[in-house]
Amino acid sequence: MANIAEGKGRRTKGEFAQFLGIARGSTREVHAHLELAVDVGLLTLDDVHQTLCLTIELSKLLTAMMRKLAPF
Numbered sequence: 001m002a003n004i005a006e007g008k009g010r011r012t013k014g015e016f017a018q019f020l021g022i023a024r025g026s027t028r029e030v031h032a033h034l035e036l037a038v039d040v041g042l043l044t045l046d047d048v049h050q051t052l053c054l055t056i057e058l059s060k061l062l063t064a065m066m067r068k069l070a071p072f
Contacts, residue, residue, distance in 0.1 A: 001023075003019045003020075003022045003023040003026060004019060004020065004023050006019055007019020007020055007022075007023075013069045014069075016069060017066050017069040017070065020062050020065050020066045020069070021062075021066060023062055024059050024062040024063060024066070027055050027058050027059045027062065028055070028059060030055055031052060031055040031056070031059075034048045034051060034052055034055070035052070
């Protein structure tokens with residue numbers, strides 16, 4: 001959320017798109033950490049399933065927003 005807000009406060013659509021990309025990367029990073037937590041036994045798939053689904057959906061939304069801004 002902070003990356004999106006920071007990007008929105010920038011001067012150009014290109015800068016905004018860059019921060020959306022950073023936010024998308026952070027979303028994928030959270031997804032990977034959750035998968036790792038399941039793999040090492042800290043959490044169960046049932047514990048994180050909904051959150052994993054939400055990270056996928058958020059990543060898709062951010063990608064769509066970036067496409068709307070192109071070409072910047």
